[in-house]
Amino acid sequence: MWNLSAPWWEFVLRGLIVYGAVLALLRMSGKRQIGQLTPFDLVLLLVLSNAVQNAMNAGDNSVTAGLILAVTLVAANAVLGYVTWRSRKLEILVEGRPQLLVHDGKVYQDIMRREHISFDDLNKALRHAGCNSVADVHFAILETDGTVSVKQHQQAAAATPGTSIWSKPGNDEAV
Structure with missing residues (x-):
């Protein structure tokens, strides 16, 4: 023993x-x-x-x-x-380093492909952040722990008030 x-x-x-x-x-x-x-x-x-x-x-x-x-x-x-x-x-x-997935509504497909992020995964993260479309996104970052942080454009955030506590204007959302 x-x-x-x-x-x-x-x-x-x-x-x-x-x-x-x-x-x-x-x-x-x-x-x-x-x-x-x-x-x-x-x-x-x-x-x-x-x-x-x-x-x-x-x-x-x-x-x-x-x-x-x-x-x-x-x-x-x-x-x-x-x-x-x-x-x-x-x-x-x-x-690793955080990776930029979306910037000012532009989706970086090469990074998504390299990091094995599907459009469904990205859309889910954006929905959790209160974004109605990719055009609403100022930036979305794949963090080193695998979560996606989303920051909306100020006008998009102001246009969707009260959708959830996670989508307040100016807040970063880690999904």
Whole structure:
């Protein structure tokens, strides 16, 4: 139960390798998939966690190995969070940059395609922000967490008063 089948440092190294690889895979999957977790994405994460389990624990099912891996993964996440907070360059590498989807009613289809954002997803975000059409949008930005922030033109926002608390003139809406 407590005896390790490999040296403790091997579990730390295995955990760090798998953490880095999974982080890179999720980063490559795009912002939309991370920000809008669908049932398919949840299944993928559950299956992925099971798939990498043996790569981390080397077949060792001891409590000690599990605790070493848990501490390693939590520590790696905390260190990455601190380092990205301190370094803008590393933050951009790990989290990416916000992407402009719409500016003054013009939709940037190349960015939408690259980030796997469908027109239905964009229209949903615009509706949540109280926009009746793309022409009402001053800008819409795909944030690094996968949400879409929308700012209406002032005249469009004033023309649709009281539609919801989220569409008040001058407010930025994160959807």
